[in-house]
Amino acid sequence: MAASRVSHLPQYPIRQSSPSDAGPPTSLKAFEPHPKRYNKLGIRASLQRENELNKNPQALELQGTLADFQSDVVSKHLNTLPRPLSSTQLSGSVSDRSRLRVAYQGVSGAYSESAAQKAYPNCEAVPCEQFDTAFEAVERWLVDRAVLPIENSLGGSIHRNYDLLLQHSLHIVGEVKYAVRHCLLANHGVKIEDLKRVLSHPQALAQCENTLTRLGLVREAVDDTAGAAKHVALHKLEDAGAVASSGAAEIYGLNILAQDIQDDSDNITRFLMLAREPIIPGTDRAFKTSIVFSLEEGPGVLFKALAVFALRQINLTKIESRPLRKQPLRGSDDNNTKYFDYLFYVDFEASMADQSAQNALGHLKEFATFLLVLGSYPVDKSTA
Numbered sequence: 001m002a003a004s005r006v007s008h009l010p011q012y013p014i015r016q017s018s019p020s021d022a023g024p025p026t027s028l029k030a031f032e033p034h035p036k037r038y039n040k041l042g043i044r045a046s047l048q049r050e051n052e053l054n055k056n057p058q059a060l061e062l063q064g065t066l067a068d069f070q071s072d073v074v075s076k077h078l079n080t081l082p083r084p085l086s087s088t089q090l091s092g093s094v095s096d097r098s099r100l101r102v103a104y105q106g107v108s109g110a111y112s113e114s115a116a117q118k119a120y121p122n123c124e125a126v127p128c129e130q131f132d133t134a135f136e137a138v139e140r141w142l143v144d145r146a147v148l149p150i151e152n153s154l155g156g157s158i159h160r161n162y163d164l165l166l167q168h169s170l171h172i173v174g175e176v177k178y179a180v181r182h183c184l185l186a187n188h189g190v191k192i193e194d195l196k197r198v199l200s201h202p203q204a205l206a207q208c209e210n211t212l213t214r215l216g217l218v219r220e221a222v223d224d225t226a227g228a229a230k231h232v233a234l235h236k237l238e239d240a241g242a243v244a245s246s247g248a249a250e251i252y253g254l255n256i257l258a259q260d261i262q263d264d265s266d267n268i269t270r271f272l273m274l275a276r277e278p279i280i281p282g283t284d285r286a287f288k289t290s291i292v293f294s295l296e297e298g299p300g301v302l303f304k305a306l307a308v309f310a311l312r313q314i315n316l317t318k319i320e321s322r323p324l325r326k327q328p329l330r331g332s333d334d335n336n337t338k339y340f341d342y343l344f345y346v347d348f349e350a351s352m353a354d355q356s357a358q359n360a361l362g363h364l365k366e367f368a369t370f371l372l373v374l375g376s377y378p379v380d381k382s383t384a
């Protein structure tokens with residue numbers, strides 16, 4: 001049976017128990033860190049990378065005292081910024097627990113940090129080197145929440161995070177939309193015409209495709225926008241700029257050469273808030289539910305799956321398909337393995353507390369080979 005082919009995946013309907021989070025804004029939960037998990041710090045991969053890059057002869061030195069002064073200021077300032085958690089640090093110690101701790105991917109000045117602050121005002125935003133690290137930081141009780149980008153109105157889905165939602169067992173407890181306004185940043189004294197390349201997060205580069213093409217700049221992908229700004233500043237690059245926020249320009253002492261360089265003035269990134277426990281799905285306000293499922297192959301099967309919502313007047317807001325990895329896929333019994341089986345991620349506008357949503361999922365379960373509720377959470381109705 002197909003169900004056994006996905007047996008390594010969590011079983012439906014998990015993750016709708018022991019609610020503990022009321023969504024944004026939320027109060028601090030009394031999570032006590034486990035002492036054994038907070039005792040050592042590893043070497044940061046990003047620092048190693050920076051050291052290697054220091055040796056790179058392409059890293060041009062700016063001449064003159066102004067640049068040196070700026071660099072000193074930036075370096076001193078950078079020492080006061082929180083260092084991103086790396087996967088080797090996940091057993092390291094945490095500070096006091098007086099504020100909600102929220103993990104995000106990137107360094108200070110990243111859009112994800114702003115999204116974390118929007119989702120949880122007054123939180124302590126904790127930078128992480130990778131998306132996986134942010135998931136793990138929550139799982140290991142180093143932080144209380146993670147805020148991660150899932151889709152952007154120009155660039156589309158952040159596929160990595162869709163995959164990680166299944167690889168980890170966190171619950172979606174909220175969403176937050178954030179208006180992303182990109183700037184082209186460079187060191188002081190560097191003009192647009194001096195630039196040959198531009199560094200940023202791949203999503204940010206994609207969102208500024210038109211401007212960057214017009215300027216004829218070579219794109220270089222890095223882990224996050226603020227990390228790009230930091231790199232340009234630290235290495236005093238003269239031929240490279242960064243696509244990042246105006247906040248990153250301030251933090252890393254860079255000049256803003258151009259503002260609002262995204263292809264469309266409305267550039268919204270939707271972030272998910274993740275926690276160890278789900279929230280109580282309510283009916284007092286607009287809720288959204290995120291699920292993931294897989295189906296047997298056959299004509300009209302996806303049509304049938306989506307009809308369970310249409311039949312009940314439930315509006316879908318997002319559908320995403322991702323390859324179902326490392327599966328002994330359909331046809332494997334007769335040695336006719338196919339490598340294109342899919343997981344379907346669907347967001348729909350209803351709460352799991354609504355009977356219609358329960359009925360729709362009950363119906364879908366009759367023929368889905370796998371079904372999981374990732375979370376039922378309040379809709380962010382803000383315009384970002």
Ligand SMILES: O=C(O)C(=O)C[C@]1(C(=O)O)C=C[C@@H](O)C=C1
Nearest residue numbers: 110111112149201203224225269
């Ligand atoms: O690099 C950053 O600043 C991020 O927060 C990441 C990220 C993303 O992954 O989409 C977030 C918002 C923007 O869409 C661009 C980049």
